[in-house]
Amino acid sequence: MRTALSRGSSVPPAGMDTASRPAGLRKRWLAAGVGAVLVAVLAGVSLGPVSLPPGSVAVELLNLLPGVRLDSGLSEREIAIVTELRLPRVVLGLLVGGLLALAGGAYQGVFRNPLADPYLLGVAAGAGLAVTVVLTLGVGAGGPLTGLPVTVPLAAFVGSLGAVTMTYLLGAAGGRSRSPATLILAGVAVSAFLAAGQTYLLQRHAESIQSVYSWLLGRLATAGWQDVRLVLPYFLVTSLVVLLHRRELDVLSVGDDEAASLGLHPQRSRYLLIAAASLGTAAAVSASGLIGFVGIIVPHLVRMLAGSSYRVILPLSLLFGGAFLALTDVVARTAAAPQEIPIGVVTALLGGPFFVLVLRTARRVLT
16 A cells, blocks of 8 residues: 555545545635635626626626526616626636546546646547548638538537547557556557648648637637537536546545455546546537646646545536636636637646646656
8 A cells, every 4th residue: 555655646545634634624615616616707707898897797697596686787788798798608618617627637536647637638639630620621612611600619529539539449459457657658649640630631721720720729709608508418427427436536546456455446437537537528628629727727726725635626626627717718808908818828828837837846757
């Protein structure tokens, strides 16, 4: 047990860390996570090219509850801005950010690797290649494919899951002796292969580079609730599966042999969590494009502040990840108003230095 902890785990066994913490600590952090979500919603709906009074916005949001009818003092136009333009975008940010952060925490636990993030298994490369195919073919054929509003999200979703499947198949070539590192190396190989295909397509269809890169840089722009309705089922399934198995990540952290001796099936649990996290990541990517570093920043901050047990990390990552991305979106659309900065650029500016900090302070890197 001591050897497993020193070699492969930054997380103590289940019960070791949480038993030494006050019982109320987790409740306070849960309340902080809910509070962060509420602040993000209020800020995201109030701030923008047309600034609205936060108090009036809060009252109008309360009016969305059944049976509540209060006078917010907002005009019909301002109410439409709140309910039909900004609120769907904020809710989409909460869903996407929560999925990316939850997947990041799950990947870090499964791979026992502090540098793991949702794009580890080739998700970004698969989505990027699929969207590039759709946009280049659409431009080359006069736009018949890109004229369909669901085409790009669907292509990103299929490409993401296709890349994950390729990674699984390549990683499975190692047989029963394969380790978590095998999947990481397989993901790197698949990403390089798919990125090469994307580069080739962009070279052959230079006229589509701008449209492709506008998607690759990430965005939360939405014309209504359609994107929210598309992502919500995957959000619910991913959250349910990952959170129900969060205790198993604490057991996996001590090593596969010890986990098996405690009655856990390490490979089955690992692949179930990877599949759920990859499904959620694919759904997030399909709706928002490629938004990096959320899966590294949020779980590590939660680990540093609230504790190292995945029973704490995963629920709080879900809440704080959503709040983080929704607030980042506020910065993206107000910092250079009236122009909008791609949200992927903002998260990269925040995540780059944080990644270096994690790299310098991590006690090990999975090899």
